[in-house]
Amino acid sequence: MNAPAASALPARREGLWSKALHKFSRDRAGLISLVIVLLYTIVALGVWAGLWATEWADVTGTKWMPVSSEYWFGTNLIGQDIFQRTLYSTRTAFEVGLVVAVLATAVGALLGAVAGFFSGSWIDEIALWLMGVLDSIPFYLFVAAIAFALQDNPYAMHVAMISTFWTTVARLVRGEVIKLKSLEYVEAAHAIGVPEITIIFRHILPNTFHILLVQGTITFVAAIKSEVILSFLGLGVKDGMSWGLMIAESTLEVMAGFFNNFLAASVFLFVLVMAFNMFSDALQDALDPKKV
Amino acid sequence: METLQYILRKLLTGIPLLLGVTFISFLLMVYFGPDKTYELLGKSATPEQIEEVRHQLGYDRPFIARYGQYLKELATMDFGHSDSTGEPVSGLLSRTIPISLALITPGFVLGNLIAVLLALVAAYHRSSWVDRFIMGFSVVGMSISFLIAIIGFQILLSSSYGLNMFPVRGWNMSTVGNYLSYVTVPTLATVFVSLGYNTRFYRAVIVEEMTRDHVRTARAFGIPPARIFYKNILKNSMIPIITRVIFSIPLVVISGSLLIESYFGIPGVGKVTFDAITTGDQPVLKAVVGLTAVLFVLAQLLTDILYRAVDPRVTLK
Amino acid sequence: MNPDQAPLLRVRDLVVEFSTEVGVARAIDGISFDIYPNETVGLVGESGCGKTVTGLSILGLIPSPPGKIVRGSIELMGKDLTAIPEKELRDIRGGDISMIFQEPMTALNPVFTIGNQMVDVLTQHRNLTRKQAHSVAIEMLDKVGIPAPGQRILEYPHQLSGGMRQRVMIAMALSCGPKLLVADEPTTALDVTTQAQVLEQIRLLQDEFQMAVILVTHDLGVVAETCDRGIVMYCGSIVESAGIEDLFNHPCHPYTEGLLQSIPRLREKPVDRLPIIPGRVPDLFHLPSGCRFADRCSKVTDRCRQEAPVLQQLTGSTAVSCFNPVA
Numbered sequence A: 001m002n003a004p005a006a007s008a009l010p011a012r013r014e015g016l017w018s019k020a021l022h023k024f025s026r027d028r029a030g031l032i033s034l035v036i037v038l039l040y041t042i043v044a045l046g047v048w049a050g051l052w053a054t055e056w057a058d059v060t061g062t063k064w065m066p067v068s069s070e071y072w073f074g075t076n077l078i079g080q081d082i083f084q085r086t087l088y089s090t091r092t093a094f095e096v097g098l099v100v101a102v103l104a105t106a107v108g109a110l111l112g113a114v115a116g117f118f119s120g121s122w123i124d125e126i127a128l129w130l131m132g133v134l135d136s137i138p139f140y141l142f143v144a145a146i147a148f149a150l151q152d153n154p155y156a157m158h159v160a161m162i163s164t165f166w167t168t169v170a171r172l173v174r175g176e177v178i179k180l181k182s183l184e185y186v187e188a189a190h191a192i193g194v195p196e197i198t199i200i201f202r203h204i205l206p207n208t209f210h211i212l213l214v215q216g217t218i219t220f221v222a223a224i225k226s227e228v229i230l231s232f233l234g235l236g237v238k239d240g241m242s243w244g245l246m247i248a249e250s251t252l253e254v255m256a257g258f259f260n261n262f263l264a265a266s267v268f269l270f271v272l273v274m275a276f277n278m279f280s281d282a283l284q285d286a287l288d289p290k291k292v
Numbered sequence B: 001m002e003t004l005q006y007i008l009r010k011l012l013t014g015i016p017l018l019l020g021v022t023f024i025s026f027l028l029m030v031y032f033g034p035d036k037t038y039e040l041l042g043k044s045a046t047p048e049q050i051e052e053v054r055h056q057l058g059y060d061r062p063f064i065a066r067y068g069q070y071l072k073e074l075a076t077m078d079f080g081h082s083d084s085t086g087e088p089v090s091g092l093l094s095r096t097i098p099i100s101l102a103l104i105t106p107g108f109v110l111g112n113l114i115a116v117l118l119a120l121v122a123a124y125h126r127s128s129w130v131d132r133f134i135m136g137f138s139v140v141g142m143s144i145s146f147l148i149a150i151i152g153f154q155i156l157l158s159s160s161y162g163l164n165m166f167p168v169r170g171w172n173m174s175t176v177g178n179y180l181s182y183v184t185v186p187t188l189a190t191v192f193v194s195l196g197y198n199t200r201f202y203r204a205v206i207v208e209e210m211t212r213d214h215v216r217t218a219r220a221f222g223i224p225p226a227r228i229f230y231k232n233i234l235k236n237s238m239i240p241i242i243t244r245v246i247f248s249i250p251l252v253v254i255s256g257s258l259l260i261e262s263y264f265g266i267p268g269v270g271k272v273t274f275d276a277i278t279t280g281d282q283p284v285l286k287a288v289v290g291l292t293a294v295l296f297v298l299a300q301l302l303t304d305i306l307y308r309a310v311d312p313r314v315t316l317k
Numbered sequence C: 001m002n003p004d005q006a007p008l009l010r011v012r013d014l015v016v017e018f019s020t021e022v023g024v025a026r027a028i029d030g031i032s033f034d035i036y037p038n039e040t041v042g043l044v045g046e047s048g049c050g051k052t053v054t055g056l057s058i059l060g061l062i063p064s065p066p067g068k069i070v071r072g073s074i075e076l077m078g079k080d081l082t083a084i085p086e087k088e089l090r091d092i093r094g095g096d097i098s099m100i101f102q103e104p105m106t107a108l109n110p111v112f113t114i115g116n117q118m119v120d121v122l123t124q125h126r127n128l129t130r131k132q133a134h135s136v137a138i139e140m141l142d143k144v145g146i147p148a149p150g151q152r153i154l155e156y157p158h159q160l161s162g163g164m165r166q167r168v169m170i171a172m173a174l175s176c177g178p179k180l181l182v183a184d185e186p187t188t189a190l191d192v193t194t195q196a197q198v199l200e201q202i203r204l205l206q207d208e209f210q211m212a213v214i215l216v217t218h219d220l221g222v223v224a225e226t227c228d229r230g231i232v233m234y235c236g237s238i239v240e241s242a243g244i245e246d247l248f249n250h251p252c253h254p255y256t257e258g259l260l261q262s263i264p265r266l267r268e269k270p271v272d273r274l275p276i277i278p279g280r281v282p283d284l285f286h287l288p289s290g291c292r293f294a295d296r297c298s299k300v301t302d303r304c305r306q307e308a309p310v311l312q313q314l315t316g317s318t319a320v321s322c323f324n325p326v327a
Helices: A003-025 A028-048 A082-117 A122-136 A139-149 A156-181 A184-191 A196-233 A243-255 A260-287 B002-013 B015-031 B037-041 B047-057 B063-076 B089-124 B129-143 B146-158 B176-210 B213-220 B225-264 B269-279 B282-310 C051-058 C086-092 C114-125 C130-143 C162-174 C192-209 C220-226 C244-249 C254-261 C302-306
Strands: C009-019 C024-035 C040-044 C067-076 C097-100 C180-184 C212-217 C229-234 C237-243
Touching (some): A028 A082, A082 A156, A082 A243, A122 B015, A139 B015, A139 B225, A156 A196, A196 A243, A196 A260, A196 B225, B002 B282, B037 B047, B089 B269, B089 B282, B129 B176, C024 C051, C051 C212, C130 C162, C229 C244, C229 C254, C237 C254
Parallel strands (some): C040 C229
Antiparallel strands (some): C009 C024, C009 C067
């Protein structure tokens, strides 16, 4: 490769983002999914601001009331409003998804970049070993272990997810950094004596941002799905409401032929995860320079 | 001889992983884990009694001694007795692991096999409606929670609100007919949720191999598609496929069976693990974590050996 | 070139397009040329000019989708290759027409021995048992100058150097006695010494096997050394076609002239800077309506911007598509 290619690199990156925006704006599935995700976000923000779903924990009706104008999704076994509980759980899902996605991506980016930058050295060896170790501990056991260690702290689940989900991000960033650091502009920065820490943060990490964005959405989905199963098993959300807890509640009701609770939680979960998966795909397509 | 040496060397390199997994789990679950003293003694125990029990449980020994004890247990495969049932842990595991294997194997095999087939069809008809249909179906599959798939299939197939063809829960392997009737619903749920992820992964692998230069070379020399498919595409896809299949085994055995077994009340190792988690049964948890780590090391060894069988570039070094 | 002979390959008005999400790119826009038996023709141009796509379309190897031959014909000894079924085309690939590629490192299947891959080709096109094919393959490896071919044939591609692999590719390409060899940048990835050896090998074998060679390259030096004739492509069209002497001594298209001037060489008078062709290649989605080279041409007129020139025979062996050819 020659000198012009190296100086052309930042320009190409800029092109990547404007091109991605252009491509994404033409992707109908991507746009629809983005709208759905935004709708869910509004619901979650409204719950957080106390605009709706304020009576999710109150017994306002009687057992298993059918769908009505007052109780849109009916009531559950003890007469609570299923609709309000479903909305409230959206907030829980977003809270878990966002916290885990942001922190796991940040930790992964940082450790991955450091491991990649020092690839071949003992720092890299240790990072790889740690990733291998964390990937080899069964997930549910790890959640339980952290819950033990944190003595049932409500954030034990978050910590456990962050501790396991960052490894995927780190491996990807590490690979990308190893690729990037051999490029001329990084070598040039090295040659003129830019400190390593500056090279990593100023020159290398920004160029892995597209990976982080896509991995962030994937981690978000994984966190929401795990939260539901963990809460169902009694290892996740303890005080509060979650689709997983609603499904746990509904297993008794389902056997008696009352499906509202189960359907409300499942459909809300499915639509959100589906929309996020499609959004993630569209993002990936838009950011893939190989696809014209 | 050379192979044996290689295997031994490879097993030695697995030791840091084993130490890491056991160390972190021990630290979290046992050292910082629940204190059993009061559970055993009740609230009105004398200081002497407390001292006595703490000594019995080993709480008064230094960390390194207690961790060393755990490693010794792992090396000898003797984890003592379960806190909650009093049954020897080794007996508990050797009784429950076969049940879990019988439960998850059909779903695991079918989930991968069908996915490879779908991925081939999708890759072969790349960008056509067939491809779009299969990949769209995959995204739907990926978006359905395992939990919902389990309950959904149970309602559809095992309840009076659906076909009511299979038992609602439980386990029975006394005859082939019984086995099939109990294993079907969990298997369907497993296949259904794993298909989406697997198909996407395998399609990406196969498409990548289809666009390799040597595939173009083979086409330029008039090699017929069937042979290109086998020699250039499938043979070269084996490494990522093998890696995915082997490395998912240790996770599927514990994590995959945990939800199904605790939901359907199937007495396998997943249920045992779940019960141990909820009751804080440390001997069982230590055994499960240790064995999973060992499984990972073995999986690594197995993949390395298989790589060599499928790729001449890999040597035993 | 012997004009009395019937051409081996006759390409007429070939148009190849690639459809992408951004639009349709016309990679080849109505090119026509003939290849005669036994001659070596250099297909020259910058990357992206359509020379590789031309080579691939002769064998029907345009990746489809997204690529497609929209119009035109490619006749091999009177048979139109764009109109025959895939199965018949397979018999021609590696049989009557062979192709070798730029990347010797990745062009062979890494998980089979080179012998296995050569035997596959041989048994596909010639009526041989695998055992017979194996000895033919050894013979061929010997011919392309691979030492100890009996052992080499049992090795995997990763055990051979780049030059060796390209020789294996040549051996494979010639093993079924092709009438035409399409060599797509066969030496670009090799170091200079190996380059010369491989080119020499191709030339020697060309005489022995009596075949025509299309050498696709961006390297004018290689063309000057090895070809009888050169076809210069720019932006999907042929701008000039001429015998090798005429092409280098009297380039008629301003683009050809510019290309020749930009080659570094020992000159009688030293120059301060190597002349370059100003401007950039237009992008294939937004081709100008007139001559594609107009924006970069020193002799551009209004006519050039309105009307696209067509390839026309000038004196001697030269054909050029320009309204104001270099005298």
